[in-house]
Structure formats: structure tokens, C-alpha cells
Amino acid sequence: MTGQLRAATSGFQLATRRNVELALLLFVMVLLLGYAAAVEAAVIEEITGDFWVQTATLGVLFFAAHLAVRFLAPNADPVLLPAVAFINGLGVLFLRRVDYAYLTKAKVALRADFSPWAGLGGKQLLWTVIALVFAIVILVVVRDHKSMSKYAYTLGLLGIILVLIPALLPASLAQREGQSNGAKLWIRVGSYSIQPGEFAKIMLLVFFAYYLVKKREVLSLASRRFLGIDFPRGRDLGPVITVWVLSLMILVFVKDLGTSLMYFGMFVVTVYIATERASWLIIGLGLFLGGAFLAYFLGASVGGPFANFYTRAEIWLDPFADPSGDGYQLVQSLLGLGQGGLFGEGPGNGSPRFIPEVQNDLIFAGLGEEIGLFGLTAILMVYLLIVERGLRTALGVRDAFGKLFAGGMSFTLGLQVFVIVGGVTRLIPLTGQTTPFMSAGGSSLMANWILIFLLLRISDAARNPASTSASARPGVGRRNPPEQLHDAPTEMIR
Template sequence: MPRVRISKSRRNAELALLLLAMLLVAVYSATIEANLFDTVTPDFWVPTAALAAVFLSLHVVIRFLAPYADPVLLPAVALLNGIGVGFLRRIDLAKADPDERMHFPIFAGIGGRQLAWTLAAVILAAALLVVVRDHRSLSRNPYTIGLAGIVLVLIPAVLPGSMSEVNGAKLWIKFGGFQIQPGEFAKLALLVFFAYYLVRKREVLSLASRRFLGIDFPRGRDLGPVVGVWVVSLMVLVFEKDLGTSLLYFGMFVVTLYIATERVSWLIIGLLLFFGGAFLAYFLGGTIGGPFANFHLRAEIWLDPFADPYNDGYQLVQGLLGLGTGGLFGAGPGGGQPLKVPEVQNDFIFAGLGEELGLFGLSALLVIYLLVVERGLRAALAVRDSFGKLLAGGLAFTLGLQVFVIVGGISKLIPLTGQTTPFLSAGGSSLMANWLLIAVLLRVSDAARRPVTGNSPARPANAGPAVPEQLHGAPTEVIRP
């Protein structure tokens, strides 16, 4: 049967790419040990084998539950995740006593914890594929999901600093020896609500009141949603003291709004509002201090990190020096000095990788991120319902925006944001949330690539002529070949 052969071909391609990705991770791990020890230990392959087992298990789940899903997403993300685990183990080896490095436990330290978090994240992604058989089911309780997202955003802001603040930003919930960053999960919940809301309000928000410089601008009374989200993003900036999260929430709403309406004016208005808010926060932080002081300090470090290179500007300066030292080809995996960069396992992991992989290596990593974003946008273009288009487009853009603000902060293009690098940085919250994001993209891409003829669930054999689908009263035209 043709449709069976096509789905098997895609899954076989996914399997081949996944095995190639794990081979690259194994070579990376072996090279790290060769540079650190001048030899390769007999069990260097064990972390890679554990990762391969985890990812192959997810591949089997996809083969049965999402047979038409994009075959590139899982291998690309698995490669990023594997390199992240390998680099974190490299940091563990660098921190260990020189006499004990050769015998450092495989599942100990930051790298061991990241391996465990990878297992938990992949299990969570597989569970989502099991529970959510149709991405449109996410739109059945949009207000509940949206409210849950808002609550997750606000919890760290109302908690005392001792339970929520890390490095000046109130983004965490800490109890005992455990901590979680709820904002990572909030972005997924809010995107579901944004997609639902914009499907319903798309026609109203597409209306133009006047044309200026060849661009149609919306009516004044339709600016309410954008202004509302702008105020919320400013509140995140003020009360949680985090520019990156504020930019992420506001950016993903404005871009989802642009995808829904195709109005460039929304992007222009969004950029003006965000930069206006950032300038206001910077000005107030320099005059009255208070909740704006943290952002003002970050902006001052960004403007001139070498003004205080041994205190406030130390992290950024060391990151820039690491990137510069790496040059074009880098010092080689395990050949650099990443421990000179504070928090290299979190915010500045790209700087540590840049020193060892060089410009070409970092460019390759960015190309992989670009590939993941491109495949997500391709799924958004191909899926037949408007909710799926907005959801997949928003998820893909959110991932790309997060990478941009991280790399932009490390390279001094924009102020430091404190965001984690998806799939690379240490941390369970980010890893689980981003694997959930990939699971949703896999589900949407499966629906987008699934045939609509024959006995396909998307188009029963006895169905009549194609008719517009309904999503809670919002018509979306289904185009049939």
C-alpha cells in the first residue's frame, strides 16, 4: 500500500539520521577524552549508548503514533541534546581532581544529571504523543490552559526572593534541594491560548484603518491585545527582573499575531512598544532604581563590559575572550578552558563551546537550530487547520527567538538575558519544556503530512465533498488536491 511505504520510508530515514547523530556524539565524546587524557577510556561510549537507547525508544513511539511526522526533527534535536550532555561531562572532568578524572563516574556530576533529565524529558514528550492524538484537541480548553500559563508566570514573582531568585532574576521555585523554572512551561501554555484566540479574532485584527508609507495599520480599538501583552511583558521585566523572558513572551505573541493576520504593521507596532518599554525601564533604573535597577545594570554592562572587567562585566568579558580565542576552528573538544567563564554550563554554554569548536563549529550548531525552526515552519505551512498553523508557527519562532537572544547576549549584540540554550544548557525545566515543544511540532507535522485520501483518519473514504472545517466557530478552509 503506497501510504504505508511512504510512512515507513520516513521513519527509516529518521532512524538512519538518528544513528548518524549518535555516531557524531560518540566521536565528540571520544575526542574530549583524547584531549584531556591523551587516551580514550574503554567506557567513553556508555553515555552515548544511554542517549541512543532513550532516543531510539522515542523513535519507536513516533513510528507507531505519528508515522507521518517530520523525520528530521528528532535526529536534529537528539544531536544538540547529545552534544550538550557531552560538553557538560567535559566540564565535570575539568572540575574533578586530576588524579581521579580517568575514573570519574559516568552518571555523576552535571553531565550525569543532564542525562537523567534527558530521560525524563523524552518520557514526557512520548507521553504527550500518547495523550494528544490530534493537536486540535489542545484548543478544547484554551482558557484553562491560558490561565495555567499566567499562573506559572506569576508564581515566582509573588514568592520571596529566597524561594525564587537566582542571579538577580526571580524565575524559579525552590524548595529543599530541588528547583524548577515554571516560565519554561508557561510559554507552551500561553502559545496554545494565543493560537486559539487569534483564530477567533483573526478577521477583526486584520482590519486596517489607515495606510501610511505603504503599510496598512490596524484600528486603534484593535490594539488592546498587543498593549495588554506589552503591559504583561513589562510586569515580567519589573517583578521578575528578566529581560529574556519578557522579550520571549511579547515576541511570540506579536509574531503569532503577524502569522494570523499577515499585517506587517503588527510587527512594527510590537517592535516600537518593546523598545519603548525597554528604554523606559533603562531610564527609570538609572534614576529611581528599584525593580528596574537590574535591567539598568545589564544594559550598562552591555554598553561597556570592559569598564569593570573584573566585577560586573567579568562574565561577558570572559565569554567574549573565549569566543575570540576559539578562532575559526577552535581548540578542539576538551582543549579549551571553559571554566574561566562563570556559569558556562548554563547561560554561557555557547561561549564555552565556541572556544573549543570555533566559528565553524558554532555555525554548524546554529544551522541545526535553523533546520529545526525551518521544519517547524514547514509543518505550519502544510497543516490544514488555522489553529495548527498558528501553534506550529509560534512554537518554531519561539525556539528561534530563544536561540537569538542567547547568542545575541553572549556576542554583545543585545544585553544579557539569562536564558538557557535549548537542549544544550544544564537544567531540567528547559530540557523538558523544549522536548514538549518538539513533541507538539511532531504531532502537527504528522497531521500536515498525513494523506487525506483513501481510509486516512483525516479524510474517510466515504466522506462527501470537501467542506470548511470549524474550530469553535472560526472557519478554516481545507484545500484538497
């Protein structure tokens, strides 16, 4: 092909940047290795001969993922994989650090001989293997992201079912062990539990993206202007209202504001991207806030299904009102973060045992105690980088479905980080979301890695010179194309 030949000589267009990815991965592995050594030095008071085993295992895994991308999606974004690998690896190593903390002083000698596959950290490492295998399989199977839209209705239905199963299950099978008032987000079978909502997120988004591509004219055309903003006609509000009611039902029956906010936010933002009508954002935000306030006052007056949300809001307003009861989680989270301060206590020097659910919801607080404000800021920056690279992918890809899916996916990931980190730091009420790529748990890790590999797939399409119009524009020189790529016009698929 002429495009390939020319790129091979000019060096920019076919520079797949896989070597950049590899270099970034190597850098990430060095960081993780340093962290693992620091943890052992602090917790075991010596760096054991095996300190590198988990990091090396992660390194092999990520290298395999890199090879898969190199061969299956050679033009994919080079930053996504290393950025996520960093967060994932840090999660595994921090969970191992939590394992150390739970080995009591009596068993302290065991720390040095603790198997790399034992405990929360070992389990998370195993989950990382499984998640990456699944994600690579997805990359193999989904050769063209547009093909997903063929199964939009099936996936949408499946997604709704997955969200509803825990809500309809008896509490004992849907709540985390020992949390009788907690969110119903799990399906528990024996000692195993999965969080179907993590997968439902992706499936529902496939449906949203497909549906909105079809309906975007209706949703964006007819409108009335009010206060300088175009508002849709009442009858076109139907789908939005439906999703709003659904998300409120989630709030009430799943007992989780975070999940509700996630789905609703995901939907409203995809609608906004599809229609370019800021009014949808305003309507969405208004509806959600109104619903939340309503739930709060119903919880205060009626109680019943709204009581959980009311309690959570009350804890958020004053966590120290009942510091050892209702407010315990948030109080301990804040104390952990405060203990860390600007620089943190140092890897391995904190007291993660004092923070409840430090392996799940409050992992960010546990890390914050040890790596401080600066460390957490770095992690948030990496998350932000992932989200912005995702949005850049959406800008780059040309088909409407891909744009909506990638944009929605990226924003949802960012929203999830906002919901859980905001909850842990008392910006918003604390809810039971996982911290993407970090919290202990296979469902979340698997779903989010699949999400990242789908983004990689889409970004491969966006940057693939074979399918760009670059070859049709022979006059384009080596200096200007990136902007062209990123602002590629939308091709409608019907």
C-alpha cells in the same frame, strides 16, 4: 483504504520516512561518539573503556523516542528528532566535559572512573531520560493536537500563574543561588529548582493560538492605512497593549529582558501570522524598543525596579568597564569565544572553568572556546534547521490552530536561541535564558522536548495521507504533491 494502497505501490505518499529519521539518528550518534572520544583523549589523555557509555545511553533513549514516533506519529517530520537529539547529546557530553574540568588535578585520577550518571553531565543524562518519557507520554495522550484547544483558557491561566510565581516569590526562592541581582525565573525548594517559565511558554501559546483563531477577523479587518501599511483601529489594540504591559511587568519584576522579549515576541508573531498584518510587527517592535528605552532611562534616573535592566544594558554597551565585577560574565564569555577563534581549541582542550555559568547561560561560549566559529556555526545551523522544519510543519498542517501553534512554537524556539546566543556574543544585552536542549536543567529540557513532540504530532497530521485531501484527488501523480502538502489550505475550527 485506497490512498494507502496506492501509496504502498507508488512508494511516495506513505513513505513515512521513519527510516530516514533512523539513519539520521545513527549519523548523529556517530558524531556524538566521536566527540565523547575526543573529549576523553584531551582531558584524560587516553580513551577509557567506558567512553561510549553516555553516548550509548543517549542512543538507546533516542532510539526509544524514534520507536514511539514510528508507532504513534508515523508521518512526522524525520529531521526534527535527529536534529534535537544532536543538540541534546552534545549538551550532555559537554556538561560531562565541564565535570572533568572541575575535577582538580589532585583528583585527576578520578576522571577515568567518573560515573556516567555523576556530575552535571550525568544529571543532564537523567533529565534527558525523564524529558523523553514525558514527551512520549504527551505523544500518547495528545493524539490530535486540535484537542489542546479545548483547554485553552485553563492552560492560559496556568501559564500566567507559572510566569508570575517566581516574580512574586521572595528573591531568595526565585533567583539562582548566589545571584542576588539576577533574574527571578526559578522556584527553588531546597537544592531543587524548576523554571516554570519554560512550561508557561507552551501553555500561553496554546491560549494565544486559540484566542487569535477566534479573533482574527476583528484584528485583521478594520484598519486604517498609513504610509502604505494597514494599522488596526485603536480599540482593537487592547489585547496587544495588555500583553505589552504584561511583558514590561515581567521585565521589571522578573528582572529579565530576555523572558520579556520572548513572551512579547511570541505574542506579536502569532498575531502577525493570524492577521497577516505587517503593522502588528511594526507596532510590536516599536512598543518593545520604546519600552526597553523607557526602562533604560528610568533605570538611569529613578533606579528601583528598573536598575537591573539599566545595569545589564550598561554592561552590554561596555563590558570591559568593570571586567571583574558587573561585566565579569560577559567579558569571560567573549574571552572564551575569542580564545576559540575560527577552529576552537579542540574538544576538551578549552578552559571552561574560566567561564562563569558555563553549564547554564554561557554554555554556548564554553562550547565556542573548544569547537570554534565553525563548530558554533554548525550548531546554529542545526537550530535554524529545527526552526525551519517547525515552520514547514505549520505550513503543512491544515487547521488554523495547528498552524498558529506550530508557527508560534517554532519562532519562539528560534527567538530563544537568538536571545541567549545574541546575549552571550554581545549582540544584545545578556539575559538569563537557557540555551534550548543544551543548558543544564530539567525544566528547560523537558519543556522543549514536549514542544518538539507536539511539533512532531502536528507534522504527523500535516503529512498524514489519511487526513489529507490527496485521496480526494486521485489524479495527483508522484511528482507534485509535496508542495500541495506544505501549502495545505487552512481549515477553520470554531
